[in-house]
Amino acid sequence: MSQLHEPQFALHVEDLTVTYGAAPALWDIDLDVPPGVMAAIVGPNGSGKSTLLKAVLGLVAPVAGHVRLFGQPLDAVRNRVGYVPQRSSVDWDFPTDVRDVVMMGLYGQLGWFRRPGAAHRARAMAALAAVGMQDYADRQIGQLSGGQQQRVFIARALVQEADLYILDEPMAGVDRPTEDIIIALLQDLRDRGKTVIVVHHDLSTVERYFDWLVMLNTRIIAQGPVAEVYTPETLRETYGHRVALVKA
Numbered sequence: 001m002s003q004l005h006e007p008q009f010a011l012h013v014e015d016l017t018v019t020y021g022a023a024p025a026l027w028d029i030d031l032d033v034p035p036g037v038m039a040a041i042v043g044p045n046g047s048g049k050s051t052l053l054k055a056v057l058g059l060v061a062p063v064a065g066h067v068r069l070f071g072q073p074l075d076a077v078r079n080r081v082g083y084v085p086q087r088s089s090v091d092w093d094f095p096t097d098v099r100d101v102v103m104m105g106l107y108g109q110l111g112w113f114r115r116p117g118a119a120h121r122a123r124a125m126a127a128l129a130a131v132g133m134q135d136y137a138d139r140q141i142g143q144l145s146g147g148q149q150q151r152v153f154i155a156r157a158l159v160q161e162a163d164l165y166i167l168d169e170p171m172a173g174v175d176r177p178t179e180d181i182i183i184a185l186l187q188d189l190r191d192r193g194k195t196v197i198v199v200h201h202d203l204s205t206v207e208r209y210f211d212w213l214v215m216l217n218t219r220i221i222a223q224g225p226v227a228e229v230y231t232p233e234t235l236r237e238t239y240g241h242r243v244a245l246v247k248a
């Protein structure tokens with residue numbers, strides 16, 4: 001069964017339009033992200049960044065267009081995609097401890113009916129150690145600070161051993177040490193050939209953190225290597241006159 005379409009891209013989006021009511025949240029999006037890059041998606045509040053990630057992950061249905069991941073529809077590659085949602089969109093009151101949250105990242109490989117064993121628990125603990133949260137394995141997720149919760153969700157994505165990581169504002173509301181840990185982990189994934197796509201809110205760190213950039217405001221304003229597309233002109237077109245070019 002071969003239905004490969006644009007397999008040279010980790011993510012290929014074509015003619016994508018999404019509406020919630022009358023007004024489009026995304027309009028006629030064409031987007032290609034090559035494998036092995038660390039890409040930022042930037043744009044003002046309400047510009048459709050989260051909606052774009054949700055459409056890629058099949059969490060909202062487009063009125064037009066299609067998405068391919070490594071040339072295939074999402075259903076064929078779901079296990080190869082790790083997703084960290086925007087923290088504010090998660091219900092933190094569910095009574096689950098940190099280890100179990102991380103183990104959820106393994107269900108794609110385990111299936112829902114196979115019980116995880118010692119090897120899986122060890123992988124979950126290794127991922128927690130990678131984000132500096134090994135001492136919190138038995139805590140309830142709702143009792144952690146925002147930055148700690150974010151680290152746990154990144155550990156959950158790490159155990160998946162995905163090929164594409166998609167994160168919605170992982171650095172929002174976290175302290176500086178947490179931000180440094182998250183960025184180092186994501187850059188390490190990129191250096192190992194994984195593809196990382198991050199909705200990012202801080203323009204002052206775009207050039208330092210990322211090598212690929214997507215500028216969005218309901219439609220695509222610019223996309224490509226950061227050094228080529230991050231300019232005063234594209235910033236103005238994306239944000240209006242509210243921001244000037246910030247050099248780190």
Ligand code: ADP
Nearest residue numbers: 020021025043044045046047048049050051052
């Ligand atoms: P961003 O992540 O860039 O801030 P969003 O993708 O969350 O933007 O939202 C894009 C637009 O769609 C906004 O105008 C927002 O109000 C609207 N929107 C987002 N989610 C919903 C929803 N579930 N129902 C109705 N409108 C929504």
Ligand code: MG
Nearest residue numbers: 049050051086
């Ligand atoms: Mg958002």
